[in-house]
Amino acid sequence: MPSPIDDSLQARISPECPQETRDILYHAWGHDRSGLKKLLNERGKASIQDPKTGETPLHAAIRACGPADEPTEGEEEDEGEDGSVEEATEVIRDLFLHGAIWNDVDVNNETPGCVAHRLGRKALYNLCVDAGVRAELLFALMDGYEELSSGEEEEDEDADEVMKEQEEEAAAAAAAEEAKPQDAEEPLKFIPPDANEIPVTSEEYLKSKLTYDDDKLLDSDLNGVMMAWETDIMRRSVAALIPEAAQRQGKRVLNIGFGMGIIDGMFADLKPSKHHIIEAHPAVLEHIAKPDSKFGSEWEKSGPEEGAYKVFAGKWQDVVLQLLEQGELYDAIYFDTFGEDYSQLRTFFMEHVPGLLDQEGRFSFFNGLGADRRICYDVYTRVVEMHCADAGLDVEWDEIDVDMEKLDEDGEGEWKGVRRRYWTLDKYRLPVCTFMG
Ligand SMILES: C[S@@+](CC[C@H](N)C(=O)[O-])C[C@H]1O[C@@H](n2cnc3c(N)ncnc32)[C@H](O)[C@@H]1O
Incomplete structure (x- = not known):
């Protein structure tokens, strides 16, 4: 203590x-x-x-x-x-x-x-x-x-x-x-x-070696890229993006950042009419291509039409330009990358969401901004609201409890073997962004 x-x-x-x-x-x-x-x-x-x-x-x-x-x-x-x-x-x-x-x-x-x-x-x-x-x-x-x-x-x-x-x-x-x-x-x-x-940079992260185990994905500096304790947040995010009443309607989904494939597994269970994934890290792409992967070539072939289910290899910064050019539209967009700062997320929702999201669609992102310190979390909440408003988006925050029992101490519980405790708060603010009415 x-x-x-x-x-x-x-x-x-x-x-x-x-x-x-x-x-x-x-x-x-x-x-x-x-x-x-x-x-x-x-x-x-x-x-x-x-x-x-x-x-x-x-x-x-x-x-x-x-x-x-x-x-x-x-x-x-x-x-x-x-x-x-x-x-x-x-x-x-x-x-x-x-x-x-x-x-x-x-x-x-x-x-x-x-x-x-x-x-x-x-x-x-x-x-x-x-x-x-x-x-x-x-x-x-x-x-x-x-x-x-x-x-x-x-x-x-x-x-x-x-x-x-x-x-x-x-x-x-x-x-x-x-x-x-x-x-x-x-x-x-x-x-x-x-x-x-030393803050992680995108360039270094995308070159670093990754290690997958059952409950986490780590980079070569032992930074937690994705961890299984976030599963409940992913589940709630899917429910917020595609409410139950709409879950059987075969929605069009774009997910940016595959990580452990947790949220993609949940999207896939809803049998979307389109499911696009953007992933940039070569080791994650290799993981996706393995024979036992749920998102390999068999999955791509199983879509309702050619190209409906697809993993796009590359940085979202490049891939979204291709998607915009193809005129792709989505009902649900989720954004959860690693090694990028707020300016990248802001660029995504200010410059690209307006062109990619259906008028009635919903956008969300993993809200880990400043989550190692309450005041930073509160600051980012307000900043995101203001920038979203500039992009014509309303944000609603769904506040959900985070079970901190195994998350409360550096290097202990879920953080064993992880360099930095990037989450310290007992409430997660789940953003749901829609176009202003
Ligand atoms: C936190 S994980 C995503 C976890 C995912 N939501 C899940 O449920 O497992 C972040 C992912 O984004 C990928 N990524 C990082 N930068 C990227 C970029 N610029 N473009 C596309 N993917 C990126 C990482 O390689 C990693 O797989």
């Missing part, structure tokens, strides 16, 4: 903390708004960190409120009798305005929002979620802006709009710079606990 976190001022602002950082942290902790503002005059000051504890001014302003009392009936959570939450709210807003980073972690691997959540400070937690949503939307905008500026710019674009985008881009770039792991050579800088964690 990890030892309980000591949230005292003495524990959080270390003796090693340089005076300038200490001053800012003390003012944040004391919710001294005017004193703090004077110290935030330079860029980056709102995100300074105690070199030992990783405390940022946001952590300090939140932690200083202490744990919330259990709300009595009819009372709002966070109604701090001493008004500390109101003061903290103002300070937190000031810090965000001065460029404070919403997701810096401290030595306990907690972001400011994680601290707020643990202390039951819902209003402060929501401020952090709002800041996360703003930051993620800016990052997304920045990607688009870079693409725009490398080609011909829209001439009729409003000049003010462009200026605003440039400012937002600069702010996001500064945030990205601040969020980079710290230089290990500098002894006075805080090094986050996960600084050595």
Whole structure:
């Protein structure tokens, strides 16, 4: 059991903390708004960190409120009798305005929002979620802006709009710079606990060796590509995409990412009129082609017409262009890849779902975005909703329980032999996207 976190001022602002950082942290902790503002005059000051504890001014302003009392009936959570939450709210807003980073972690691997959540400070937690949503939307905008500026710019674009985008881009770039792991050579800088964690990239993943066993598919770094504990999520996803009343109607299905074939097995049981699978990894394709596979050439031949049941080998980024060209339409589309970030999923549903999904169809995806941290999960939920709306899609979230008994501890239970616990939450938000009415 990890030892309980000591949230005292003495524990959080270390003796090693340089005076300038200490001053800012003390003012944040004391919710001294005017004193703090004077110290935030330079860029980056709102995100300074105690070199030992990783405390940022946001952590300090939140932690200083202490744990919330259990709300009595009819009372709002966070109604701090001493008004500390109101003061903290103002300070937190000031810090965000001065460029404070919403997701810096401290030595306990907690972001400011994680601290707020643990202390039951819902209003402060929501401020952090709002800041996360703003930051993620800016990052997304920045990607688009870079693409725009490398080609011909829209001439009729409003000049003010462009200026605003440039400012937002600069702010996001500064945030990205601040969020980079710290230089290990500098002894006075805080090094986050996960600084050595190397994110999986799609290119490397698609070249890596894979290992299948009965209950998981691992890459060569022992990352869990797919695990059997997700079976219930797959079952619920199929039910949400093809409701029971429609299950005998022979729906047209597209699944992106075969993995262990769990969801494809479930789709196949419904005898779809069309069942297309896109898979990019050579080892997964080899697995599919084995004589005992359910999705080999016999399955392809068993479709109601030629090409109705088919595994498309290749990256979805290439294959969907072919499908669009062929004029394929689907009643149900599921997207669950590996080694790709949110921008890929966003590209898929913003650029391709509108052309591939029947007007009455449904789209869903494996919602593991940010699932190793509640606040990231909440941020992505909101960001996805906004981007879906931009693509003309409504999202409904079906919240389902995840049995955490064997998922609660790193390296134990289901995670035995798996490098990273990518799921930590007891609720899964299953997205069901449909075209706006
Ligand atoms: C998490 S697994 C899918 C699990 C699947 N839903 C199931 O029920 O077993 C992800 C799959 O996506 C594949 N994949 C990753 N990137 C891809 C890409 N760009 N195009 C197509 N498939 C991809 C992986 O090789 C892997 O087989």
